[in-house]
Amino acid sequence: xxxxxxxxxxxxxxxxxxxxxxxxxxxxxxxxxxxxxxxxxxxxxxxxxxxxxxxxxxxxxxxxxxxxxxxxxxxxxxxxxxxxxxxxxxxxxxxxxxxxxxxxxxxxxxxxxxxxxxxxxxxxxxxxxxxxxxxxxxxxxxxxxxxxxxxxxxxxxxxxxxxxxxxxxxxxxxxxxxx
Numbered sequence: 001x002x003x004x005x006x007x008x009x010x011x012x013x014x015x016x017x018x019x020x021x022x023x024x025x026x027x028x029x030x031x032x033x034x035x036x037x038x039x040x041x042x043x044x045x046x047x048x049x050x051x052x053x054x055x056x057x058x059x060x061x062x063x064x065x066x067x068x069x070x071x072x073x074x075x076x077x078x079x080x081x082x083x084x085x086x087x088x089x090x091x092x093x094x095x096x097x098x099x100x101x102x103x104x105x106x107x108x109x110x111x112x113x114x115x116x117x118x119x120x121x122x123x124x125x126x127x128x129x130x131x132x133x134x135x136x137x138x139x140x141x142x143x144x145x146x147x148x149x150x151x152x153x154x155x156x157x158x159x160x161x162x163x164x165x166x167x168x169x170x171x172x173x174x175x176x177x178x179x
């Protein structure tokens with residue numbers, strides 16, 4: 001029953017005669033690959049029909065975050081009630097503007113070993129530049145993955161990228177004189 005509610009596909013038992021020494025459970029790829037659009041449409045239509053107008057308006061305010069099926073079901077329910085519905089397809093007005101969004105991190109360095117990456121990160125931290133090391137944990141787990149994933153990536157904010165690159169390009173002395 002719970003499996004049906006959650007939409008988890010049924011599993012298929014592999015018998016011993018199929019070459020396995022112990023019984024195994026495996027997902028049936030044919031069942032997993034099926035998408036029942038009509039069932040989902042009905043479910044969404046019933047859900048939207050059970051909501052009040054205020055709730056529908058609130059959902060319609062962020063219609064761009066919905067799947068295409070959900071957007072269609074919401075639109076048809078709102079039109080059925082005589083409400084102003086969101087556009088049928090995503091228009092240019094719904095696409096986010098790049099200038100108003102927070103910008104993502106930029107890679108300023110790539111390192112094979114975590115030691116080098118930690119030194120570079122500490123240089124930026126000392127200069128007050130927020131940064132983090134991408135894929136560091138994966139390389140720490142198994143250093144062979146470093147070449148596969150392109151090493152450990154030193155990431156900073158886009159607005160700090162030029163300053164960070166200049167700091168990282170400076171020569172690091174072999175020895176430090178301590179007084």
